[in-house]
Amino acid sequence: xxxxxxxxxxxxQFAKSLAELRENKVMLVRVAGKQIALFxxxxxxxxxxxxxxxEGYPLSEGDLSKDCQLTCNWHNWKFDLDTGENLYGGDRLRxxxxxxxxxxxxxxxxxPPFKVQYAACINNLRDAFDDHEYxxxxxxxxxxxxxxxxxxxxLRHAIEWSWERLEFGWxxxxxxxxxxxxxxxxxxxxxxxxxxxxxxxxxxxxxxxxRQKDYPYANDPDGDVGEWDESVFLQAIENEDASRAVACxxxxxxxxxxxxxxxxxxxxxALAHYNDFGHSLIYVTKAVALIERLGEQVAEPLxxxxxxxxLFASREDRIPEFRxxxxxxxxxxxxxxxxxxxxxxxxxxxxxxxxxxxAMTIKCSGADPGLLYQELLxxxxxxxxxxxxxxxxxxxxxxxxxxxWLDFTxxxxxxxxxxxxxTRYPSLWPQGLLQMACFSGxxxxxxxxxxxxxxxxxxxxxxxxxxLIAEVIDHGQPEYIISVHWLKTxxxxxxxCRQLPDEVGVIVFASVNRFIHSxxxxxxxxxxxxxxxxxxxxx
Numbered sequence: 001x002x003x004x005x006x007x008x009x010x011x012x013q014f015a016k017s018l019a020e021l022r023e024n025k026v027m028l029v030r031v032a033g034k035q036i037a038l039f040x041x042x043x044x045x046x047x048x049x050x051x052x053x054x055e056g057y058p059l060s061e062g063d064l065s066k067d068c069q070l071t072c073n074w075h076n077w078k079f080d081l082d083t084g085e086n087l088y089g090g091d092r093l094r095x096x097x098x099x100x101x102x103x104x105x106x107x108x109x110x111x112p113p114f115k116v117q118y119a120a121c122i123n124n125l126r127d128a129f130d131d132h133e134y135x136x137x138x139x140x141x142x143x144x145x146x147x148x149x150x151x152x153x154x155l156r157h158a159i160e161w162s163w164e165r166l167e168f169g170w171x172x173x174x175x176x177x178x179x180x181x182x183x184x185x186x187x188x189x190x191x192x193x194x195x196x197x198x199x200x201x202x203x204x205x206x207x208x209x210x211r212q213k214d215y216p217y218a219n220d221p222d223g224d225v226g227e228w229d230e231s232v233f234l235q236a237i238e239n240e241d242a243s244r245a246v247a248c249x250x251x252x253x254x255x256x257x258x259x260x261x262x263x264x265x266x267x268x269x270a271l272a273h274y275n276d277f278g279h280s281l282i283y284v285t286k287a288v289a290l291i292e293r294l295g296e297q298v299a300e301p302l303x304x305x306x307x308x309x310x311l312f313a314s315r316e317d318r319i320p321e322f323r324x325x326x327x328x329x330x331x332x333x334x335x336x337x338x339x340x341x342x343x344x345x346x347x348x349x350x351x352x353x354x355x356x357x358x359a360m361t362i363k364c365s366g367a368d369p370g371l372l373y374q375e376l377l378x379x380x381x382x383x384x385x386x387x388x389x390x391x392x393x394x395x396x397x398x399x400x401x402x403x404x405w406l407d408f409t410x411x412x413x414x415x416x417x418x419x420x421x422x423t424r425y426p427s428l429w430p431q432g433l434l435q436m437a438c439f440s441g442x443x444x445x446x447x448x449x450x451x452x453x454x455x456x457x458x459x460x461x462x463x464x465x466x467x468l469i470a471e472v473i474d475h476g477q478p479e480y481i482i483s484v485h486w487l488k489t490x491x492x493x494x495x496x497c498r499q500l501p502d503e504v505g506v507i508v509f510a511s512v513n514r515f516i517h518s519x520x521x522x523x524x525x526x527x528x529x530x531x532x533x534x535x536x537x538x539x
Contacts, residue, residue: 011110018103021045028060032109036096039081041068045098045105046081053091053139091124091136117147122157125202129161132206138199145191151198155181156294158202163301164216165209169309170283173204174302176484178286179491181293183473196473204480217304219247228252230265237269242311249303259291259299266303267421269310271431274322274438276313277407278414281432282488283309285417321354321400322438328358332365332430340366346378349440357441361434369429373419376436377496378504380411383440384511385456386447392521395530402527403446405520406481409489411439412508416492456510456517461502464509465494468516479522486516 013031015038021027027038028050035050037060046068050060057074064070068081070093078087084095097108111117121144128136141154155177162173184197228251236244252262263284270280287306291299317325342348344364349357364372387408394401418432458464468490477483493512497505 012099012106012108015047015105015107018045018100018105021105026060026064028058031107034109036107036109037062038105038107039064039070041081042066043068043082045100047096047098047107048079048081048084049094052077053086053093059093089127089131090133091139092120114147114149118144118149121147121149122153125154125157126161129158129202129206132203132210134199134203137203137206138195141198141202142195145195151194152181152294154198154202156298158205159294159298159301162205162209163305164214165212166305166308167212167215168312169305169307170279170287170302171208172481172484172488173201173208174290174305175283175286176204176480176487177201178289178293179484179487181290182491183469183487185293193473200483204484207480217246217308218243219250227255228257228261233265234269234272237307237310238272240311242308245307245311246304249307250300253300253303258296259288259303262303263288264425266306266310267425267428271421271428271435273313273315274317274325274435275310275315277316278410278417278435278439280310280313281417281421282413285420316438321442324355324358325434325438328362328434328437329430331362332434335362335365337366339363343367344372344375346375346382349376349379349437349444350382351444351447352441353444354438354441357437357444358434361437365430365433369422369426369433372433373415373422373429373436374500374504376433376440377412377415377419377500378507379440380408380415380436380443381504381508381511382451383411383443383447384408385453385507385514386449386451387443388446388448389518391446392519392524395524395526397527399531402524403443405515405518406485407446408443409485409512409515411436411443412496412512413488413492414439416496419496452514453507453510456513457506458509458513461497461505461509464513465490465497468513469494471516482520482522489515 015029015031015036016027021038021040025040029036029038036047037050037058039046041064048059048070050058052059052062052072052074054072054075054077057072059070059072062070062072064081069087070079070081071077072079077090079085079093080087081095084093086092099106099108112120121140125137125140125144128140141151144154145151158177159174180197180201184194187193187197228248233245233248236248249262266284266287267281270284275281283306287302291302316322340363342360342363344367348360348364352360361372361376364375387405391401391403415436418436422429422432472483472486472490475483475486477486489512493508497508500508
């Protein structure tokens with residue numbers, strides 16, 4: 001039936017005759033390429049998208065109550081057909097205005113303005129974020145992209161919604177976001193991979209702040225926010241003075257400083273101790289990458305959250321196990337040349353404990369830092385390649401014996417951060433290299449004599465990494481902590497292999513290949529019970 005110019009301009013479209021709708025009670029109609037469910041209700045005709053916003057099942061096959069409550073019979077989702085409201089708090093249902101013109105039912109299929117659609121997407125994403133609804137997070141980001149919104153806004157908002165809810169600052173979720181974003185940029189023409197990268201980023205952060213309250217950042221109580229002063233900031237970190245450190249960052253941001261202006265101090269602070277088993281330095285590199293990619297609007301949240309992480313970081317060099325680190329650092333460059341002239345070889349660190357690994361690093365400290373780095377990286381890769389998997393099954397072990405795959409992978413991801421940051425700030429090479437030796441020494445006792453290189457080596461390194469990355473993207477892991485370590489370790493190893501000699505790159509790749517394809521035990525039920533009994537009885 002022809003429409004008048006006035007009706008066409010308003011985007012009203014003929015749907016069905018009123019008599020036909022009353023006879024059938026519910027009908028599926030196709031209007032301008034849309035599938036619309038049309039209902040005859042006591043309050044008059046009503047119309048909505050036929051596809052349930054949950055998983056797309058046809059709502060025309062649902063049940064409608066007398067008070068216009070529509071139930072999708074596949075998963076029992078319920079909607080108010082007058083408003084589109086989801087009665088269970090999930091995705092909203094799109095409804096269409098209906099007009100009866102004589103014996104005809106007409107629908108207004110006009111799309112809302114972009115600003116309205118965008119606001120709805122962000123509000124719905126926030127609801128999904130707060131409830132950690134993984135599938136819905138994916139759908140809302142897909143909707144944001146579908147309406148022409150900026151997909152990366154999902155990440156910006158996730159940071160906004162989370163940074164003050166992280167009690168101890170940065171977690172693997174933010175670090176993972178930086179790496180997922182790297183993969184996102186590497187696949188500009190693959191919508192599925194890009195959506196997977198964004199969904200994993202947002203959902204991991206959502207999980208980390210689930211049911212967490214706000215932990216606000218206070219300024220220095222002794223004064224107003226002043227100018228950025230690197231020495232004041234570093235002393236505040238050393239003193240664990242959170243308010244002064246936060247005031248320094250805010251003062252620098254207020255003066256217009258960019259993330260690269262803070263990078264030298266953050267790198268120095270991260271390496272001032274063997275911080276948090278190397279996490280702090282890794283997080284510095286990821287913060288820089290995220291802020292430069294997402295823009296200055298995320299600078300304050302990410303920098304303050306990173307500052308909090310460094311403040312709260314455990315200082316491993318102060319426990320007996322790693323106490324030799326400080327002494328070794330004072331010896332760097334102080335020994336006579338004949339006591340530090342050994343040419344570094346990865347084999348020098350094989351099976352050596354922490355103190356011997358530190359001593360060997362000092363003996364090699366006369367070598368070029370890049371060469372020493374390369375051999376220490378290889379030593380850590382050999383450890384990963386020869387990790388004794390049987391350690392996972394032991395019940396009666398000491399606290400220091402709680403060693404697993406992730407202890408070994410950190411040796412590679414930390415090495416990646418050391419190369420980046422110490423190349424930029426060469427005066428920090430001694431700290432970076434000695435802390436790499438700490439990784440090697442700590443893990444050496446939990447390795448076997450056989451590294452099984454032949455089984456895990458690649459035919460082609462680049463092709464091997466392509467295959468590993470495909471597995472990482474579709475990882476199937478139920479725990480974010482595992483998938484994010486897959487992600488960070490594979491991408492860090494790929495970066496290192498691209499600038500390493502092939503003979504070293506083969507070992508690094510093989511170690512990561514073994515990690516990805518080996519059994520990983522996460523929950524130590526018997527071990528936890530054993531330790532708890534012992535601890536309580538000896539208290």
